[in-house]
Amino acid sequence: MPVSLAERLRESIRREGAITFHDWMKAALYDPKGGYYQRSDRVRWGREGDYRTSPERSELFAATFARYFARLHDQLKSFTIVECGAGDGTFAAGVLRTLQQQFPGVFADTRYVVCELSEDARAHAQQRLREFGERVQVCAGLNSVSASAGIWFANELLDAFPIHRVVQSDEGLSELYVTVDADGSFVWTQGALSTPRLAEFCSANVPQLVNGQIIEINLDVEDWLTQVATKLEAGFLITVDYGAEAAELYNPALRPQGTLRGFSEHAFVENVLAQPGDYDLTSSVNWTQVRTTGERLGFEVVDFTSQDKFLMGAGLLDQLQYRLSSAKTESEQLSLTTSAREMILPGGMASSFQVLVLKGAREINDPKH
Numbered sequence: 001m002p003v004s005l006a007e008r009l010r011e012s013i014r015r016e017g018a019i020t021f022h023d024w025m026k027a028a029l030y031d032p033k034g035g036y037y038q039r040s041d042r043v044r045w046g047r048e049g050d051y052r053t054s055p056e057r058s059e060l061f062a063a064t065f066a067r068y069f070a071r072l073h074d075q076l077k078s079f080t081i082v083e084c085g086a087g088d089g090t091f092a093a094g095v096l097r098t099l100q101q102q103f104p105g106v107f108a109d110t111r112y113v114v115c116e117l118s119e120d121a122r123a124h125a126q127q128r129l130r131e132f133g134e135r136v137q138v139c140a141g142l143n144s145v146s147a148s149a150g151i152w153f154a155n156e157l158l159d160a161f162p163i164h165r166v167v168q169s170d171e172g173l174s175e176l177y178v179t180v181d182a183d184g185s186f187v188w189t190q191g192a193l194s195t196p197r198l199a200e201f202c203s204a205n206v207p208q209l210v211n212g213q214i215i216e217i218n219l220d221v222e223d224w225l226t227q228v229a230t231k232l233e234a235g236f237l238i239t240v241d242y243g244a245e246a247a248e249l250y251n252p253a254l255r256p257q258g259t260l261r262g263f264s265e266h267a268f269v270e271n272v273l274a275q276p277g278d279y280d281l282t283s284s285v286n287w288t289q290v291r292t293t294g295e296r297l298g299f300e301v302v303d304f305t306s307q308d309k310f311l312m313g314a315g316l317l318d319q320l321q322y323r324l325s326s327a328k329t330e331s332e333q334l335s336l337t338t339s340a341r342e343m344i345l346p347g348g349m350a351s352s353f354q355v356l357v358l359k360g361a362r363e364i365n366d367p368k369h
Contacts, residue, residue: 005034005277010180018177020194022219024186026162028276030117036277037160040120053156054240054307054350055091058339060319061311062094065238068314069095069151070103076235079109080150084142084228085157086114089125096132102322113145114138142224148233155240158290159282161220164198165258168209173202176214178273186273195219205289206250214258215250216283222293229297229360237299237358240307243285259284287354299358307353308344316343 009027013019029036054061073079083092092114099107112135116122122138129136139145165176167190174190175198181187193199201217209215228237248254262269264279272281291301303310320340327333343350 002033005031006186006275008034009178009186009276010184013178013180018179018189018191020164021176021178022162022164022194024178024273024276025281029160029162029281031277032119034277036280037118038120039277040123053087053090054343054353055087055094055155057349058343059094060316060323060336060340060343062091063098063319063323064311064314064316065091065153066095066098066103067319070099070106072151072236073103073106073109076149076151078147078149079106080111080113080147082113082115082145082147082150082152084115084152084154084224085160086116086125087118087121089114089128091155092125092136093128096129096135098319110135111147111150112136113147115140115142115145117141142227142231145231148231148235150232150235152228152232152235152237153240154238156242158218158221158224158239158241158285159243160280161218161224163216163218163220163260163283164194165214165216165260166193166198166202167214168211170211173199173209186276188273205246205286205292207247209250210252210256213252213256215255216258216260218283218286218289221285221290225290225293225297229294229299232360235360236302237294237360239290239356239358240353241285242353243287243290246286246288249284249286249288285354287356290356294356294358299360301356302359303355303357305355306351307355308346308348308350310355311343311350316340 005027009024027035030038032038069081081095086092092112096107096110096112099110112132114122114125114129114136116125116138117140122140126138129138166173167176173193175193177189177191178186179189197219198217201219206215243249249259260272260281260283262272262279262281269279287304291304295301320336323336324333327336342348
């Protein structure tokens with residue numbers, strides 16, 4: 001009988017000592033044999049799963065972004081769309097069908113690269129996108145992506161990167177590690193910072209913390225942006241996620257214990273350490289970090305706004321009208337209008353997400369003009 005991920009982690013900790021939460025979270029989400037995103041025996045997406053992303057909530061999400069992508073087409077010498085963390089291909093299918101139906105000239109020039117670490121998700125994506133043939137490439141990591149010009153897109157990817165947890169005390173900063181107690185349960189423990197990068201990040205980006213305050217530091221975001229920057233010479237990097245500016249994110253009155261949380265069946269997990277591999281783990285994105293890292297790497301900020309405002313500006317209502325005109329039943333029309341309200345109404349889910357558009361070359365025109 002295969003040894004569970006939890007037992008393998010216990011044995012590793014007993015043998016080698018406590019591990020950083022970064023490494024624990026990386027295993028819990030991405031371990032090839034038991035990580036949450038790698039498992040084929042779990043339904044992760046949709047109503048029956050643990051969470052629903054915007055592409056699953058409304059077909060208008062992908063359709064509106066397809067319309068936005070089409071506006072960028074004439075400004076790019078090569079039109080490749082690279083979707084990082086593409087999941088089961090729902091967004092990719094919506095974009096490609098919208099381009100095919102409404103922007104056939106753009107569709108003819110489009111090459112779409114699905115980049116997804118999860119073998120299970122890649123299998124779903126390949127099946128879903130089979131109708132588009134060789135226009136679509138499915139790959140496991142950025143190393144195999146060759147697209148120096150075009151659009152790189154990521155929806156709810158950055159929040160799933162493994163994070164370090166740092167805590168302030170009278171003695172200074174320490175890091176939260178994971179160990180096991182006498183009963184074999186995973187528990188928190190404190191130790192020295194595991195890498196000098198954490199102290200450097202705090203010195204440059206974090207205001208004075210109060211004693212007992214816990215924050216998350218996502219160094220993988222910077223590594224990912226660096227990797228994208230080495231590949232994208234001329235084009236746009238568009239990221240969609242939920243987060244806040246550093247001043248708000250590290251405000252002890254708002255988030256004294258940070259933003260780490262787990263989700264299972266659309267509900268919060270009480271103990272994020274209890275069952276590694278059984279639920280989703282996430283933390284809010286530090287948009288100040290993303291923007292400043294992007295600018296340091298040579299990107300220029302084109303747009304940064306809430307998702308609802310971005311979708312309105314990108315033509316969601318036009319996409320709604322287009323789909324309503326071809327809807328065959330009142331039920332389809334009601335579904336479209338309901339999902340549209342969810343995407344754009346103040347206080348709705350979309351208003352808590354943000355969209356950041358970065359430009360990777362000076363000679364490209366601003367897509368807002």
